[in-house]
Amino acid sequence: MASVSEHSGLCHAGEGAAVWRTSIDDLPEEILIKIFSHLSFTELVDVVRKVCRRWRKLSRDLRLWADKEYHVGVSRHCNSENCKSGRTEREAMLIFRSARNLRKVHKWCAVSPHVIDVLCNKCQRLADLRLHAAQKLGYSTVKNSVEQCSGIHVLTAPDELLKTEKFSEAVSRLQHLRVLCLQERYVGTTCVLRPYVLRPLGDGCPRLVEIDFGRMSVGTDDLKYFLNAKNNTLKCLRIKWSVGGTRNGGLPQLKVLDLPHGYGVEDNTVIAISHGCPGLRQLSVTHATKLSPAAFSEIDCLEHLEILDVTGCSRLGGGLFPCLVGLPRLHTLRMGTMYFGTTYFTELQPGVSSILKLSGLRCLTFDYSDVTGVPFDKFPENLISLRAHIKKGRIFSAREKLRCVYSYEIGECSSC
Template sequence: MASEDEHGGAFLVAGEDVPVCQSCVSSVATPSSITSVLEDADSMYSQSVSDVPESTPCAADTLRVSVSDLPDEILIKIFSHMSFSELIDVVQKVCSRWRRLSQDFELWHDKEYHVRYWTCFDMDTSKGGTTDEEAIKTFCDAPNLRTVFMWRSARSRVFRALYSKCQRLSELQLHVSQKLSYSVLKNLVEKCARIRTLRISDELLKSEKFSEAVSHLQHLQVLCLDVHFTESTPALRPLGDGCPQLAEIDFGYTSVDMDDLRYFLNAKRNTLKSIHIKWAMDGKRAGGLTKLRLLDLRGGYGLDDDTVIAVSRGCPALQELNVREAELLSDAAFSQIYHLEHLEILDVSWCKGLAGALFPCLARLPQLHTLFAEELEFPVMQPGLSSILALSSVRCLTFNYSVVTGVPFHKFPGKLVSLRELKIRGCRGDPKATDGLSEQMPDLKIYGSIEAEDPGFNTDDHQNDVDLEGEENVGLGGADEIRDDRSDNGKDSDVDSSSSSDNEIDSIIWDERTIPSLFLQDV
């Protein structure tokens, strides 16, 4: 027999109000959802009782039922429609049984808690608190909480409550200024061993001891490093030896030891599928990353052709490549991109050094369906610009804010049969270039329009540029020759650069000259 507290009070006659449940909520306003649930349950039992013959011993006037007689599974299903706040601020205060059921792990797989400075509205699946006390109370009330975001630094007692109560935690984001003692970090890793996604400051990983503690996360799949205000160099070797399921890492703008990075990438070459990195490194060949799916090199202003060539050779499974704003890249960078047979998404926006051999190179990518080519001048891409018509599998072209003079829009019908999106916001050129395109390609959506080119824009300058580069950049062979010349001429400079001090190498952030060594396969 359940206790009075377990049932939330005395039994009730069907059709009566439920004053016990209402009084249990007392000062807290009962949500309409809970009231509706109780009314529906009361109606259901009233209907079932009305079917009982009056002559039976279980006549309606003697049968006593309550919403508390609903099985656990039904109540959990009802509670699944409650918001984060309703579960811990209302449902848990009704009775001990409801409190226990409201903490069922099925109810918390999509809930997240935010520790923040500011007060804002909570949502159905999220709740926030501005004080450490609020955070601690929430962790105690929601032991099956899966996701926690910390938008400010918190005291050690908050983490002690977190790893003591919420041991099913799967995603944790720490504030960049968060400081932890070794014992707190070690307990967090040991007791919240199911963490799969972790965002942490590079400052916390600068010690081998701290890095080794994080490396014990056997289920960690995604690791993001935030740069602290003071320059810190995280210890990567322990992470390379541990974290057996690590598949995605975001280095951001973190400065690292190049030998450590090479060791880490070698150790994870068979598990890493995504790397976000904003700089490069120095060293010898380290072998290809054969399972890498995404490589984000945007903002690498010093990124050179050899880097992209090395990526093309060493990352055969790559599906997405971003070299946005790599202004030093020339057509030679893409001379061997045909090795990336699975490449689907490519971003070459703001790569000002591209010319006539780019599109002939891209035409050899059988799976390419999305191309970003914003802030480019297409007139300098002649005579190879017509090869854009060979991108038969492309579904989305983004040319925003580019000079699109010379792009054969009138030939897109019948050639680019898979094209569904064309983005030309802020483009300059012939305003009539896309006239009739929507009628001929009814499935195509065009975003934006082409504006008339500035009268001061001199097309002869573009033609001169094409003439100067024509001997070097015609077709794929020309791109290969460019690469060979650059390789020969760069030998002496490579020797000179190798004589720089180790301290200079370890602090490189924007020198991309020797990044290819980390992606190139040994052949």
């Protein structure tokens, strides 16, 4: 029989003597939570919450779940103790019911709408939700997700999310949404493309700073409306720039602009970007076969530009480098896959000597290109921080000159 004093930590060892006994249950909640913070996702769910009612309550503390994430469908991405995965829908729903304060969920496969409903009903503090591109979304599922998990900050979803005005209006009610990534859906090997409905999104989501349209098409009028509505908040934009006649400008807060597969991008478009996005730090215009060095004649307006990627812009030659001299912060330049039709990009002149004036350059990439005319022998004394990289390409220069670039990364050169 235990005495009352034993329960309080005091145990009588004999007349006139007392011994104090303590256990982990005597620790204050703050200390217990600190201890629990060193435990893994699995230990919190499978061990701690099953010990007693007090521990079960503490295991749900928000501070313990800020860095935890759950993956549905695969386990190979879970290489941390803060991560847990499940392959079946049943496993996922059990976790959602147990870990009510789960903040990040990544679904690597399409699941039934019921799984998404359970997630949003049980884990209402969800901040980062990433759905598979093949996930089918009904309006009731989207509406329920928005209502139950109104604090979502990052959302990755199939393009169906903005397929109609009703869907777009539901998403626009996410007041805390900061990052939205939309993915194209494939049926077999065919990509199903559909235009977005953007106007409601332009009026809502006041904290949206980054959006990725992937390779989806965007209506000209809707895009203009959206960009005008977000001109003071949007910082990162990724879009397939194939909308005829559209010009991107007037986005003073934009920091990152990515125009992948920009076959339709013309010189005037880049000039408009230079004047309309003065705060831009990273610009990527890839496979824009219409671009000439004239497109970058006014790029010095982008005084904060640090990274420029013009991979696949085959009409650009050595004339690009003089245009870049006026960019004091440029440290990364990528010019991969440079060729004209079937003729490789073997001559960078004129103006290639201007590359030596880019004193802040740290990374120069000519991947998958055959180039010549680059003054590699002058790099060590002019570009002391540079690491040049050529992957599966060739440098047409004298072998003795190539030895001068021993400190640079020249990877997988087929010949010299």
